[in-house]
Amino acid sequence: MSTALVWFRRDLRLADNPALAAAVRHAERIVAVYVHAPEEDGAWRAGAASNWWLYQSLARLDEDLRRRGIRLTLRRGPATRELAALARETSATHLYWNRLYDPALVARDTSLKVELRALGLFCESFNGALLFEPWDVLTIQGQPYRVFTPFWRAGQARLDTLPVPVPAPERLRGPAPRGEPLEVLGLLPHVAWDAGLAKTWTPGEDGAHARLLEFCDDGLAAYDEGRDRPDLPGSSRLSPHLHFGELGPRQCLAAVRNAVVDRPVARSSAETFLRELGWREFAHHLLHHFPQTTDAPLDERFARFPWARRAEWLEAWQRGRTGFPLVDAGMRELWATGWMHNRVRMVVASLLTKNLRQSWLAGARWFWDTLVDADLANNTLGWQWTAGCGADAAPFFRIFNPVLQAERHDPRRLYLRRWLPELARLPDAWIHRPWQATAPVLDAAGVSLGSTYPRPIVDLAASRREALDAYARIREPVASDR
Numbered sequence: 001m002s003t004a005l006v007w008f009r010r011d012l013r014l015a016d017n018p019a020l021a022a023a024v025r026h027a028e029r030i031v032a033v034y035v036h037a038p039e040e041d042g043a044w045r046a047g048a049a050s051n052w053w054l055y056q057s058l059a060r061l062d063e064d065l066r067r068r069g070i071r072l073t074l075r076r077g078p079a080t081r082e083l084a085a086l087a088r089e090t091s092a093t094h095l096y097w098n099r100l101y102d103p104a105l106v107a108r109d110t111s112l113k114v115e116l117r118a119l120g121l122f123c124e125s126f127n128g129a130l131l132f133e134p135w136d137v138l139t140i141q142g143q144p145y146r147v148f149t150p151f152w153r154a155g156q157a158r159l160d161t162l163p164v165p166v167p168a169p170e171r172l173r174g175p176a177p178r179g180e181p182l183e184v185l186g187l188l189p190h191v192a193w194d195a196g197l198a199k200t201w202t203p204g205e206d207g208a209h210a211r212l213l214e215f216c217d218d219g220l221a222a223y224d225e226g227r228d229r230p231d232l233p234g235s236s237r238l239s240p241h242l243h244f245g246e247l248g249p250r251q252c253l254a255a256v257r258n259a260v261v262d263r264p265v266a267r268s269s270a271e272t273f274l275r276e277l278g279w280r281e282f283a284h285h286l287l288h289h290f291p292q293t294t295d296a297p298l299d300e301r302f303a304r305f306p307w308a309r310r311a312e313w314l315e316a317w318q319r320g321r322t323g324f325p326l327v328d329a330g331m332r333e334l335w336a337t338g339w340m341h342n343r344v345r346m347v348v349a350s351l352l353t354k355n356l357r358q359s360w361l362a363g364a365r366w367f368w369d370t371l372v373d374a375d376l377a378n379n380t381l382g383w384q385w386t387a388g389c390g391a392d393a394a395p396f397f398r399i400f401n402p403v404l405q406a407e408r409h410d411p412r413r414l415y416l417r418r419w420l421p422e423l424a425r426l427p428d429a430w431i432h433r434p435w436q437a438t439a440p441v442l443d444a445a446g447v448s449l450g451s452t453y454p455r456p457i458v459d460l461a462a463s464r465r466e467a468l469d470a471y472a473r474i475r476e477p478v479a480s481d482r
């Protein structure tokens with residue numbers, strides 16, 4: 001009887017999993033394996049919130065596999081060594097996995113494939129994470145795209161050619177090789193800070209599908225307006241499920257298209273939602289073609305940008321104590337739940353990189369450690385876009401004003417009151433700019449600036465001007481570049 005290894009990575013699902021489907025097609029016995037090898041992630045080793053999610057998701061995957069007749073074998077890396085050993089122990093002849101695009105993992109997988117093939121193992125990898133491979137969508141000159149709109153136009157033209165998602169296999173058979181217990185991988189925090197995460201999320205394939213269905217039923221029709229409202233459950237909140245591959249983008253596409261069949265009113269929202277999935281594709285396209293951008297700006301002029309490097313400002317931002325309520329609310333939402341609304345991500349990133357002139361990498365690192373959806377492609381794009389140094393970036397002079405952003409996107413100030421209880425009694429007119437409120441207004445709300453809530457750490461108008469001056473200095477190429 002032939003045996004195949006299915007190497008699970010960030011594709012922690014059984015439905016629409018091309019590697020698993022190939023294994024089931026070609027072998028009678030399946031060994032499902034996860035190899036924990038954080039040192040192979042390179043400089044971007046998974047952070048604490050990601051590890052929390054990974055623990056839960058592996059536990060769910062193991063349960064789902066057991067219900068079908070096999071279990072998840074956990075091993076500790078190096079990956080090449082463990083997969084070779086497992087193939088020997090189980091007499092497996094085939095190894096299947098779904099591709100990842102983080103530069104360090106691409107390098108690891110490339111050499112792993114060569115080494116394991118040399119040992120006689122048949123190795124094959126698949127696309128389980130993206131609608132299109134990053135190298136399949138190119139300009140007519142055969143170059144990578146740097147601008148989103150034409151990229152997505154080219155991508156959209158291919159949507160109808162994508163394979164239909166396949167259901168999970170009903171039964172699986174296979175040996176039960178030696179494995180490690182999940183607890184020894186050290187994924188959970190030593191100090192229990194994770195209660196908010198557990199209250200907010202249901203990791204695992206079932207949780208992902210429940211979220212997708214709920215979004216298609218209740219959220220999709222209003223997504224066009226709701227997606228920009230941090231006070232409402234207006235976006236899908238599928239990002240950590242997509243990052244860990246508990247759900248694939250093809251499944252999202254199918255579910256959304258299905259949902260609009262009977263509800264033509266939701267069509268425009270469905271297009272907008274698919275466009276956001278398009279940004280995810282674009283982020284992976286950029287990561288593949290410009291792998292240096294995880295650590296260096298795509299726009300090389302920004303290598304000379306005079307960042308301010310003020311540790312106390314970075315810390316105030318991290319702790320949600322900048323004195324700008326929308327920023328502080330976002331940073332506290334992030335700390336409590338491991339997630340932050342997209343609009344607020346842009347506002348906090350703009351304040352950090354422009355008004356506070358801290359390097360986008362410092363912000364990206366903090367997000368990396370605290371987000372449950374921390375994703376090297378999306379995070380790099382998000383930070384470089386907001387800082388103005390990436391592909392198709394927001395122009396540098398677009399500096400988000402946290403006061404105006406709160407007025408526009410949190411009209412009833414519900415988001416601010418949820419995350420900043422110390423300001424909750426301030427009237428709508430002042431809660432997003434308490435430093436401009438009069439003493440009687442502050443007194444009546446029990447707010448004492450500098451004591452119960454910080455004063456703004458910079459002046460918005462002056463720091464904006466300083467940022468623009470700093471940008472003007474790098475705009476022109478230096479003499480030696482000419």
Ligand SMILES: Cc1cc2nc3c(=O)[nH]c(=O)nc-3n(C[C@H](O)[C@H](O)[C@H](O)COP(=O)(O)OP(=O)(O)OC[C@H]3O[C@@H](n4cnc5c(N)ncnc54)[C@H](O)[C@@H]3O)c2cc1C
Pocket residue numbers: 227235236237238239240242243273276277278279280281283340341342343345346349367371373374375376378379380381382383386
């Ligand atoms: C500074 C900054 C950092 C970010 N870091 C991450 C990150 O580490 N991981 C991450 O998944 N997203 C990141 N984003 C993108 C975006 O904020 C999140 O994907 C989104 O908030 C997730 O919420 P949702 O699932 O409700 O999104 P929805 O609006 O429901 O969108 C559906 C899906 O599309 C994808 N998507 C949406 N917006 C974007 C985008 N701008 N770029 C790439 N993909 C997108 C996500 O997979 C998302 O789940 C970042 C954005 C910024 C501005």
